[in-house]
Amino acid sequence: xxxxxxxxxxxxxxxxxxxxxxxxxxxxxxxxxxxxxxxxxxxxxxxxxxxxxxxxxxxxxxxxxxxxxxxxxxxxxxxxxxxxxxxxxxxxxxxxxxxxxxxxxxxxxxxxxxxxxxxxxxxxxxxxxxxxxxxxxxxxxxxxxxxxxxxxxxxxxxxxxxxxxxxxxxxxxxxxxxxxxxxxxxxxx
Amino acid sequence: xxxxxxxxxxxxxxxxxxxxxxxxxxxxxxxxxxxxxxxxxxxxxxxxxxxxxxxxxxxxxxxxxxx
Numbered sequence: 172x173x174x175x176x177x178x179x180x181x182x183x184x185x186x187x188x189x190x191x192x193x194x195x196x197x198x199x200x201x202x203x204x205x206x207x208x209x210x211x212x213x214x215x216x217x218x219x220x221x222x223x224x225x226x227x228x229x230x231x232x233x234x235x236x237x238x239x240x241x242x243x244x245x246x247x248x249x250x251x252x253x254x255x256x257x258x259x260x261x262x263x264x265x266x267x268x269x270x271x272x273x274x275x276x277x278x279x280x281x282x283x284x285x286x287x288x289x290x291x292x293x294x295x296x297x298x299x300x301x302x303x304x305x306x307x308x309x310x311x312x313x314x315x316x317x318x319x320x321x322x323x324x325x326x327x328x329x330x331x332x333x334x335x336x337x338x339x340x341x342x343x344x345x346x347x348x349x350x351x352x353x354x355x356x357x358x359x360x
Numbered sequence: 361x362x363x364x365x366x367x368x369x370x371x372x373x374x375x376x377x378x379x380x381x382x383x384x385x386x387x388x389x390x391x392x393x394x395x396x397x398x399x400x401x402x403x404x405x406x407x408x409x410x411x412x413x414x415x416x417x418x419x420x421x422x423x424x425x426x427x
Contacts, residue, residue, distance in 0.1 A: 185427065275427055
């Protein structure tokens with residue numbers, strides 16, 4: 172059944188904690204093509220949750236993620252863009268995606284991409300993440316669906332000085348997003 | 361009036377309310393919101409003059425930083 176996802180394309184908007192882990196999960200199950208987008212480079216502080224390695228510090232995230240994906244599955248086609256996404260370039264960059272994964276860290280960017288997709292690309296599936304800072308509270312993390320928009324997270328835990336984003340909870344949500352993408356793809360077939 | 365708010369039925373005393381009034385009544389004090397009424401996206405500058413009435417389907421998404 173999973174051979175059918177070999178011809179599917181997923182857009183990854185942001186390659187931080189959510190995007191890097193979600194992309195790797197999708198690569199492992201044999202997704203056909205990933206369009207990965209991030210303007211940033213890897214900082215040492217990213218390694219507490221993002222799918223990068225010590226020797227990749229300083230590299231552009233899209234370059235390191237492309238390489239890490241190739242180390243997991245050479246059959247995944249990766250298209251990378253090292254740019255900052257905005258309401259103008261999102262419809263062009265993700266035009267051919269079956270599903271878009273919102274994987275930003277800032278709430279204002281999450282709002283921007285959701286509004287852009289709802290208004291400019293209303294037929295597109297979008298899987299977003301909101302509320303995953305801190306630790307514990309496994310059972311507060313859920314998925315809410317509004318037509319073709321899905322939100323994974325606990326919807327309330329915002330990052331702060333005392334509530335950092337950490338590998339366990341960010342990884343849970345990133346993999347929930349990948350799981351939701353897979354479910355959407357299977358239901359499309 | 362009776363509306364659907366985030367996939368759940370919700371009752372209000374009033375016959376009609378603006379988005380801003382509903383946010384106040386529901387104590388949604390969050391900054392980053394995405395709101396749809398009957399599948400139409402409502403931008404922040406329209407919250408004061410967008411009327412919600414009986415039978416409407418409302419989505420109010422609250423987004424928080426982290427990822």
